[in-house]
């Protein structure tokens with residue numbers, strides 16, 4: 001029986017190649033891992049979670065699809081459950097600051113990690129900056145629309161590269177590609193930034209300056225587009 005997963009997890013799965021040795025940190029239900037075990041070749045998969053409840057659910061799901069031989073389930077905080085042979089880390093569905101904390105405070109465990117795939121719920125600029133500081137560059141980026149919410153997915157690979165403020169803020173590859181969903185995403189960000197500026201008291205000089213700078217960049221990028229945004233309930237920023 002083939003597992004069915006949502007658009008967000010399907011998009012994440014496209015970042016995993018045959019032969020990857022991965023740990024899915026915060027696997028929760030482990031549906032991504034089950035999908036990968038069923039649809040990719042020669043994977044080594046550790047599905048881990050910090051909480052017993054989600055791991056129990058993951059264990060039941062793995063049994064249901066009879067994938068115990070292909071998925072190792074581990075209880076543990078962050079990348080503590082990583083093993084020597086793991087070369088890929090996937091973390092999705094958490095706040096960006098938590099993801100950065102998980103990676104930044106356990107750097108010795110990153111020694112053999114070639115690829116880090118992150119899909120943060122927020123603080124995307126912070127995530128890009130901090131992971132680049134750890135010695136990774138941005139290899140691939142995409143946005144996915146799922147249940148009226150736009151999620152970013154970023155793949156970092158080992159290497160050094162410099163990025164501008166604008167690239168950290170909006171994504172160097174997303175900026176190059178300028179896909180229609182990216183324009184929707186930025187148009188919504190522009191609305192939110194304008195709303196924030198309208199309510200933020202004048203005494204918050206630094207924050208107001210940052211928001212004005214962001215708005216200026218958004219206006220420049222969006223100037224060739226006259227697109228109206230649909231009723232997206234929420235976006236990440």
Ligand SMILES: C[S@@+](CC[C@H](N)C(=O)[O-])C[C@H]1O[C@@H](n2cnc3c(N)ncnc32)[C@H](O)[C@@H]1O
Nearest residue numbers: 025026027028049050051054076077078092093
């Ligand atoms: C919202 S779920 C996301 C599940 C899945 N990754 C996805 O994208 O659908 C977040 C999961 O991360 C787990 N989690 C939170 N903090 C964690 C940490 N420090 N280490 C490992 N797992 C953690 C939670 O227990 C929860 O199961």
